[in-house]
Amino acid sequence: MRLQEFRSRLAEQFGPLRGETVARDHVFAALGGRTAVEAIEAGLPVRRVWLAICEEYDVPRRER
Secondary structure, three states, rough: OHHHHHHHHHHHOOOOOHHHHHHHOOOOHHHHHOOHHHHHHOOOEEEHHHHHHHHOOOOOHHHO
């Protein structure tokens, strides 16, 4: 998954403003106590970050 696709999926799933807030402000235990943005900047695969968000927010499997 590319970063552009990640951002697009965030906006589709949560809306553009809330999607950015989820990525920037929510701390995920599954990402080592980091936000999605911090995890990506630390080098975690974008797909792994997306799946952590999906798990945390109960995104339906077909939309992951």
